[in-house]
């Protein structure tokens with residue numbers, strides 16, 4: 001066994017017992033996973049009642065399957081999720097339900113042809129080469145902050161795929177900073193909403209951050225929209241396909257506002273999650289020097305990187321999958337009961353929030369051996385195949401499963417392979433602390449040392 005196979009990366013120590021309502025409010029304003037207690041990781045279903053909401057967390061695997069797959073229409077996305085993302089994304093396919101979701105999905109689906117793996121590889125490679133240039137231009141005697149770097153490369157990839165444009169350093173940083181502010185305000189707002197407390201000035205802080213992000217996107221989309229409607233001009237990218245999309249029943253195109261919402265959603269869903277996962281994956285690798293050599297051996301025999309060679313990097317892919325297990329960027333999936341339900345012999349009233357949590361399921365004590373240990377080899381272990389099938393859902397499950405799963409995996413394996421090929425990573429500073437807001441991120445930036453291979 002390699003020494004680094006015993007590595008248990010940081011996560012918040014669970015409380016000994018369930019917190020009081022006040023404790024949950026105080027911890028929850030900052031990060032949902034910080035409210036969890038020991039039994040949260042072994043129980044089948046948890047319940048919290050507040051002044052404003054009945055909230056259930058479901059870990060029972062048969063119920064998870066029922067809610068996300070078999071009866072997904074009876075458990076739509078919770079309206080609170082729409083409310084908290086609305087200032088940034090308006091009405092969009094991530095948070096909409098029913099006929100609105102069906103219409104938006106039918107109009108957006110053709111645009112996903114641009115994320116097909118062979119088609120998107122060149123775009124990804126160009127953005128990853130730009131990333132390598134940025135790294136080599138840095139003073140590598142100093143620790144490198146990886147969160148911003150990973151946000152830049154993933155935002156650049158999706159920006160090029162949606163809009164055929166590169167994203168420069170200044171705008172990438174502005175998006176990163178404003179989304180962090182948005183997440184911070186949003187986590188506090190949602191906790192206030194759950195506890196029935198007015199969020200006061202937080203709404204202003206949230207809207208300001210949302211406006212700053214939209215200000216970077218909307219003028220670009222509006223210019224293309226007006227050009228397209230004036231002379232039918234389009235480009236071969238996601239926005240070009242969305243401009244041509246027509247609603248199945250009315251044959252109407254997207255109005256400008258709705259188009260901006262869908263692009264903002266695709267842009268955010270398409271980079272923030274990948275950036276978070278890659279940041280954690282690089283940290284995990286930095287803590288495991290032997291594993292870096294295993295990946296290096298896998299990657300260096302491949303020659304030229306391509307969509308085909310990337311698929312052969314099973315160990316690199318398993319590092320990414322294990323990073324997604326330990327640090328799922330979307331750590332909870334909130335659903336709403338549309339009528340009274342009976343779940344595990346409990347009456348769950350209409351309007352309750354029923355949450356499926358990749359964070360809890362993927363660390364569940366009754367499902368996984370050594371649930372908190374970093375072990376990418378578990379993905380090749382037949383004894384863990386059923387856990388992976390039923391309790392591993394970083395991309396969700398059922399009809400609302402992530403449409404960008406293949407795209408994100410290809411992009412992550414490419415970024416990891418490109419970095420491991422050229423650098424050895426070592427950790428610096430204090431161990432990171434995960435905090436769960438809209439996505440799961442380290443509380444403060446993760447800094448690593450990038451030592452070019454071939455130097456000591």
Ligand code: HEM
Nearest residue numbers: 094269270273274277330333394395396400402403404408
């Ligand atoms: C590591 C990267 C990613 C992770 C962990 C992730 C995770 C998820 C999860 C968990 C959901 C389902 C949420 C729920 O059921 O409530 C989702 C949905 C979605 N994701 Fe991703 N995602 C990633 C990358 C991407 C990328 C690259 C794109 C676009 C290119 C994308 C686009 C979407 C869209 C459009 C939906 C909504 C699908 C629908 O409801 O119809 N995601 N994602």
